[in-house]
Each structure stands twice: as C-alpha cells, then as structure tokens.
Amino acid sequence: xxxxxxxxxxxxxxxxxxxxxxxxxxxxxxxxxxxxxxxxxxxxxxxxxxxxxxxxxxxxxxxxxxxxxxxxxxxxxxxxxxxxxxxxxxxxxxxxxxxxxxxxxxxxxxxxxxxxxxxxxxxxxxxxxxxxxxxxxxxxxxxxxxxxxxxxxxxxxxxxxxxxxxxxxxxxxxxxxxxxxxxxxxxxxxxxxxxxxxxxxxxxxxxxxxxxxxxxxxxxxxxxxxxxxxxxxxxxxxxxxxxxxxxxxxxxxxxxxxxxxxxxxxxxxxxxxxxxxxxxxxxxxxxxxxxxxxxxxxxxxxxxxxxxxxxxxxxxxxxxxxxxxxxxxxxxxxxxxxxxxxxxxxxxxxxxxxxxxxxxxxxxxxxxxxxxxxxxxxxxxxxxxxxxxxxxx
Numbered sequence: 157x158x159x160x161x162x163x164x165x166x167x168x169x170x171x172x173x174x175x176x177x178x179x180x181x182x183x184x185x186x187x188x189x190x191x192x193x194x195x196x197x198x199x200x201x202x203x204x205x206x207x208x209x210x211x212x213x214x215x216x217x218x219x220x221x222x223x224x225x226x227x228x229x230x231x232x233x234x235x236x237x238x239x240x241x242x243x244x245x246x247x248x249x250x251x252x253x254x255x256x257x258x259x260x261x262x263x264x265x266x267x268x269x270x271x272x273x274x275x276x277x278x279x280x281x282x283x284x285x286x287x288x289x290x291x292x293x294x295x296x297x298x299x300x301x302x303x304x305x306x307x308x309x310x311x312x313x314x315x316x317x318x319x320x321x322x323x324x325x326x327x328x329x330x331x332x333x334x335x336x337x338x339x340x341x342x343x344x345x346x347x348x349x350x351x352x353x354x355x356x357x358x359x360x361x362x363x364x365x366x367x368x369x370x371x372x373x374x375x376x377x378x379x380x381x382x383x384x385x386x387x388x389x390x391x392x393x394x395x396x397x398x399x400x401x402x403x404x405x406x407x408x409x410x411x412x413x414x415x416x417x418x419x420x421x422x423x424x425x426x427x428x429x430x431x432x433x434x435x436x437x438x439x440x441x442x443x444x445x446x447x448x449x450x451x452x453x454x455x456x457x458x459x460x461x462x463x464x465x466x467x468x469x470x471x472x473x474x475x476x477x478x479x480x481x482x483x484x485x486x487x488x489x490x491x492x493x494x495x496x497x498x499x500x501x502x503x504x505x506x507x508x509x510x511x512x513x514x515x516x517x518x519x520x521x522x523x524x525x526x527x528x529x530x531x532x533x534x535x536x537x538x539x540x541x542x543x544x545x546x547x548x549x
Contacts, residue, residue: 257306417466
C-alpha cells in the first residue's frame with residue numbers, strides 16, 4: 157500500500173512540468189556531496205534533473221580514489237531524501253567532463269583508456285550498463301557538449317577523425333549519436349564516418365564548443381583564420397547546421413568560453429580587457445548587437461552559463477558588482493530581459509558554477525555553507541526560486 161501511494165505521488169509530480177514542480181519542493185540550498193575529500197570539478201546540468209561532475213573522492217562508499225564521472229539525481233533526492241549520487245564510470249582511465257541529454261540515458265565523457273595515450277570520447281548507457289568508445293583517434297578528443305535531446309553532440313579534437321588529412325591543430329566536430337557505431341569508433345572508414353561532420357577545418361586551435369537544441373547552432377572559440385576579412389587572436393564564433401558561420405566577438409583582445417541558449421538566439425562569452433581582467437558580453441543574434449554585462453577593469457568575470465531560454469545568465473566574478481562589500485569570487489545572476497544583476501553567493505572559497513534548464517544553480521565550495529561542520533570541497537545546489545533576492549549563506 158505504501159509503495160502504491162509513493163508511486164502515485166511520483167506520477168503526480170512528474171505529470172506537472174518538472175521544473176515547475178521541483179523548484180517548489182527543493183530546499184533553498186542543498187549540499188550534494190558530503191565532505192568526501194578529493195577534487196570535484198566540471199559540474200554540468202543535463203536538463204533540470206541531473207547534475208554531472210567528476211571527482212576522485214569516495215562519494216558512494218566504494219573506496220574510489222581515481223577520477224570518475226558521477227551523476228546526481230535532483231528529483232530522486234527530493235522524492236526520497238536520499239543523497240542520490242551515482243558513479244557512472246569505473247577504473248583508472250581519468251574519466252572527466254560528462255554530459256547527457258535531458259533524460260541522461262547515455263552519458264558521454266572523455267577519458268584516457270588504459271591510463272595512457274590520447275584522450276577519447278566514450279559513452280555509458282545507464283539503462284543497459286554498457287560502455288563503448290566513440291573515438292579512437294591518435295590525439296585528444298575532449299570537452300563534449302550534448303544537446304537536450306541526447307542525440308547531438310559537439311566536441312573538440314586534435315585527431316583527424318574523418319581520415320584523409322585535414323588542417324593541423326584542434327578542430328570542432330558535430331556528432332549525431334544515433335548514427336555512431338559502437339563497434340567502429342571514429343575514424344571509421346568502414347561506414348564512411350557516418351554521423352560525424354567537421355565544423356572547422358583551418359590550422360589553429362578551435363575549442364570549447366557548446367550546442368543549442370538539436371545541434372542547430374554551435375558556439376565555440378577559435379584563433380584560426382575562419383572568415384574573410386581575417387582577424388588574429390582568439391574569437392567566439394557561431395555555426396549553424398545550414399553551414400553559416402559568423403563571428404560574434406570583436407575587438408583586439410581574446411574572447412573565449414561561450415555559452416548558448418537552448419534555441420540558439422543568445423550567446424554570452426568572456427573577453428580579456430586591457431587591465432588584465434575578463435568581462436562578460438551578451439550577444440543577441442536577431443539584432444546582431446552586443447551588450448556589456450560587466451565593465452570593471454581588471455576584474456575576473458568568468459564561466460558564463462545560460463538557463464535554457466536564455467533569459468537568465470550566471471557567471472562568477474571577483475568584483476564587488478552589486479556593490480555590498482563582497483570579496484573573493486562569487487556567483488552572480490543576470491536577468492537578460494530586465495537587465496538586473498543579483499548576487500547568488502556571499503561566502504569564501506566559491507568555485508566552478510553551472511546553470512540548469514530550470515531554476516537551479518550549482519557550484520563548488522569549501523565553505524561550510526549549511527553550518528553542518530563540512531570542511532572539504534563539496535558541490536552545492538541553490539534553488540533560485542526560493543532564494544529570491546537573498547544570497548547564500
């Protein structure tokens with residue numbers, strides 16, 4: 157009887173739009189990891205339910221000491237109160253940077269198989285419990301970003317994954333995961349590399365690609381000579397599936413670390429300034445206009461991340477942007493429509509952050525944000541719906 161009631165409750169909650177239901181249920185601040193020691197890095201939301209990250213900590217009590225990809229299930233945590241952390245990978249392959257679609261059925265990540273050689277892309281099917289290689293190149297393939305559908309992925313590689321030669325350096329690839337053959341990782345002459353296309357093909361470094369829904373628009377950074385007239389240095393570009401390529405950054409100094417909204421309409425990125433800092437710029441594709449989100453010379457404003465619609469942006473900054481006497485690096489939120497900036501954290505030792513498709517922000521911190529005696533580096537979640545205009549702690 158109890159099990160039936162629980163199942164009915166779960167179905168009722170999922171019948172509502174998940175983001176609408178769970179932003180009301182989730183606590184204001186959730187400590188995802190439990191002072192397990194070790195490193196925690198690369199937090200990434202898959203939709204509004206799952207957080208993927210990598211760590212060498214023993215987070216599930218199996219004596220792990222090597223870098224693995226983990227998954228946190230926010231919905232399971234809210235429904236059951238369990239920690240809801242799962243270890244996706246195993247072994248000593250230095251597994252990092254996992255990403256999946258909205259349902260996270262398949263988790264794609266990069267690793268060094270056997271602990272040596274080039275880094276490759278691999279995938280784990282969470283339902284079947286199977287793992288397979290996506291690439292088998294002679295140089296590193298890393299930094300995968302998977303769209304919400306779980307079908308399209310973009311990544312960077314220094315390997316010639318299509319065969320037949322190509323430009324030197326690191327190139328951006330677009331991958332249809334539905335056509336990738338688990339028995340023949342790329343390069344795969346046997347099937348003509350079905351499902352894989354190369355977005356860039358010029359000498360230089362092209363990296364940090366992110367994709368909109370269904371892989372229709374891809375933002376990335378590159379110092380290659382991609383367009384006429386030529387420019388030098390690292391710039392941010394956007395590529396559309398119809399083959400259109402455009403540069404969205406300008407100015408003499410490098411721009412990098414782009415983020416793109418689910419529909420591909422808005423791009424944000426960081427650019428170096430003349431005082432040794434980095435500033436956040438917002439680019440609206442419909443009007444081809446740029447807006448400076450930050451303008452504090454010498455300050456370090458980094459890691460911009462959109463929620464799905466592009467209406468809200470988070471980033472990290474060591475400047476007192478509000479101002480309220482804040483010191484150190486903090487997480488900020490920028491409302492794109494209202495052009496209002498709010499401060500999410502007001503604590504010491506704040507690190508890598510990521511925005512969900514809904515109302516949730518994650519970041520790492522070694523501060524005891526909940527006052528429970530935690531002293532290690534942990535991953536935290538903040539429910540912006542309940543936080544309102546306040547900050548953490």
